[in-house]
Amino acid sequence: MTARHHDEPAPSPLPDLAGRTLGGSVMAASDEFFAEKENLIKPEPPTHRPYTFAHRGQVYDGWETRRRRGPGPDRRPGAGDADWALVRLGVPGVLRTVVVDTAYFTGNFPPACTVQAAAADELATPEQLAAADWAEIVPRCPLTGDARHIFEVSDPHRYTHLRLLIHPDGGVARLRAHGEPVPDPRPLAGLSFDLAALENGGAVAACSDDYFGSPTNLLAPGLPRVMGEGWETRRRRDEGNDYVVVALAAAARLRLAEIDTRHFLGNAPGSAALRAARAPGAAAPPPGAWTELLPRTALLPDTRHRFRLPADAGELTHVRLDVYPDGGVARLRLLGEPTPDGRRGLALRWLNALPPGAFVRTAAAEWGLPAGEAAELAAARPFTRQPDRLPI
Known part of the structure; x- marks a missing residue:
């Protein structure tokens, strides 16, 4: 302690x-x-x-x-x-x-x-x-x-x-x-959803600056009540720009991005861009892994911006939001569908994280496994692939 x-x-x-x-x-x-x-x-x-x-x-x-x-x-x-x-x-x-x-x-x-x-x-x-x-x-x-x-x-x-x-x-x-x-994958089966959302398993992998507000706020549910519930950087005095890297909840194909500057009036970024990468298992992809998802685009203060994303972007695991040169963003939403591998990854993470008793109860209720067989499966974790007897 x-x-x-x-x-x-x-x-x-x-x-x-x-x-x-x-x-x-x-x-x-x-x-x-x-x-x-x-x-x-x-x-x-x-x-x-x-x-x-x-x-x-x-x-x-x-x-x-x-x-x-x-x-x-x-x-x-x-x-x-x-x-x-x-x-x-x-x-x-x-x-x-x-x-x-x-x-x-x-x-x-x-x-x-x-x-x-x-x-x-x-x-x-x-x-x-x-x-x-x-x-x-x-x-x-x-x-x-x-x-x-x-x-x-x-x-x-x-x-x-x-x-x-x-x-x-x-x-x-x-x-x-x-x-x-660690989300329960069952309610998300077959659905499109926000792959950046904390509640779905999205996470901040890297950030250039969080002086006034945590980048985790970008991924929070609902709408911010005040400016302090967003991500905000200090004022830059050099030639660089600020950024945040988001690890998606699962490997996915993204369809829509939302960059919300709600409550940021005199301190919203002048523009923003999105880049994406496929780097399974990486905390944050290396510099050469990024491809353009949304070109640098002007932003308005206190405004919800929505952008359709290119259909040929492929399977992605990380997204980088660049803001120019600095400022605050309230929320970042990245809507899409997990790939088959992404859905299997969500299921494995959930199955491996269940306490033994909860695993046995779930296996009996969901898949009809006898308690003894379910207990043997629980003891065999962590799984590296989804068992055939657990059709999530």
Whole structure:
């Protein structure tokens, strides 16, 4: 665990899969007497106004439970007592870093926390999740007040829900769950979709500058509410230009690009271009791998631009957005159809990332495999090709 002051830079370039921006939800909590559970996943940093009281006490920008009382003469809570909050990830995926931020909680922070994860139906209710298989991805660890606690996660499996336990009670400002999205390929079968979208498995592979806004914002769902929810670079004073490289969710043939400068008025790029490459498995293709997808084209401020892409561009895995010379872009959409190899890649990634129990349940429900046969398949992972018995 690493502890940092809450106003230090964010610990990970990976998206926050629990965040409200990606559709995360705090489904239930054992208690929220002093401050609401929904504050845990707000996208903005926590704030504080001292001596601001409501009818239940000082107002905190976080989740805060009442003081637990035990049965003994001094009513102290027991060693096993804990409050909990149940979070549905906005985008299921493999978690790499969990952040428990106790910003502004000083005399009322929990002494320790535990984080658990489950792979369940995304529409499961809190009552159904109570019986889920919960894996401990962050064992019980001490916390301090007014600090961002960063926990590295080594579990390689895809999860849909988190449960934050605080021992025995207290307040937490924010919970972040940074990781790599792993979409379920079944709803996408046979469809065209946005190959750049985070929720579908798109990712930022490289970026020249992110001084004012993260390039990950380009791939977020929905429309930005303000300029700060886009990607923005500092002002260039040289002859170069800024760029971002996107690794597509799967190898695909692209049909339509959308470059949205919404909310960027005096700081939109003057023009932009798109280049594409086919480099399976590469973090970012080498300089000579790129071909033109959209020639350098003038952009307007605060405008949604849509461009048909050439039909002969072929199978692509990466797209590079160049902006000239600098500025901000709110969203980048890249619509198309995965190739057969691309669809197989999506399926393999999902199958290999399922926890063993979730794999066995899925194999039984989807393909009618006996539990023993499904367990043998689960143990034989990672697959390098899709088994014939699993027709996704």
